[in-house]
Amino acid sequence: MKTTVLFDELGPRGRKRLRIATVVAVVVVVGALVGIFFQLQHVGQLSSRLWSPLASWPNIRYLLDGLGMTLRIGLSCAAMSLVFGTLFGLGRLSPRRWLSLPCAAAIELFRAIPLILLVYFFLIGLPAFGWNLPPFWVLSIPIVLHAGSVFAEIVRAGVNSLDRGQFDAAAAIGLRRGQALRLVVLPQVFRALRPALVTQVIRTLKESSLGYVVSYPELLRNGQVLGEYNANFLQAYALTAAFYIVINFGLSRVADLLDRPPRRRRRAKVSEVDSPAPAAAMESVS
Incomplete structure (x- = not known):
């Protein structure tokens, strides 16, 4: 029996209206x-004439090289963001205010600032102070700070969702407390938040598209570049x-x-020792 959690089950009129709305939306x-x-x-x-240049192998290889660089910076930023978010998320949960307040301020700051502004700060602001970073780090550091703050909130929400009895x-x-977080709490948090973490990895990959700002290939x-070359x-x-x-x-x-959820393997519980028992019982009765 199917149960609907988010909304009530539609009646005959509701289903008819839904079908009509679906047909209209598909037609539009x-x-x-x-x-x-x-x-x-x-x-x-x-x-x-415009599509045929994209079928040539040099152009496809050029895009595949860009895809490799996207995967490189996207997965690297995702890994660094996970570390950053875990540390700052746990720091925000710390009972020591000298640690939790700076972590909370950093998380809220990097969540509030648009990512493009962080990229421009590292691209234009840091060279004004004499710090010139490679394009990889000019792009990856803002992504890590921005995505890591989101990771931190995911980790904090996951820890708070666990029952207090885990710590007890x-x-x-x-x-x-540190051993309990590392050995008991965090494994359960990461196991429960795997879909959310993968979704954040997808978001990090899409954020790497800001590489055009810093001329990262x-x-x-x-x-x-390919569109400019082939018009x-x-x-x-x-x-x-x-x-x-x-x-x-x-x-x-x-x-x-x-x-x-993992599939439950059904194991047939057949005992070779107990199987002759009914036959033996029948012989004793007879």
Whole structure:
């Protein structure tokens, strides 16, 4: 029996209205796509002259190189953000105010500032003080600070969601607070928050598209250069978007797989010792 948690079960009229609304929405979307298709064909954006350069191997390899750089900086920033978020999230939960207050201030500050402003600060502000960083760090440090603050809130919410008895049980067997967090609490938090963490990794990958600001050769930057070289911006950006869709869809599938409960293996409990018992009982009765 299926139960609906977020809303009440629809009645006959509600289901009929939902079907009508679905049909209308599909017709509108299909009509819009058809209109866009004919408009692009009218202005010549669907001609093979603009799309054929993207089928050549040098251009595809150029985009694949950008994809590799995107995965490099995206996964690196995700790993560093997880470490940053875990440390600052636990620091915000600390009973010592000299530690929790600075961690809370840093988290709220980096969450409030738009990521693009952080990138421009590291790109323009730091060189004014004589600090010149490579493009990789000019892009990755702002992403780590911004995404790490979100990770910190995820970790803090996960720790607060656990029952207080976890800490009491750890203290009962002689574990200190730090040992209880490391050995008892955090493994449960990360296990419960795996889908949210994978979703944040996807967000970090998409934030790496700001590499065009610092001229870092990631996927979007290479797509921009390819469009300038072949004078086909729309086609180059469409192919670049296809790469992003494939990568993010794959990571979303990973999040779905992690969110599924493990399958319970059914084991047949057949005892070779007990199986002759009914036959022996029947013989004794007879």
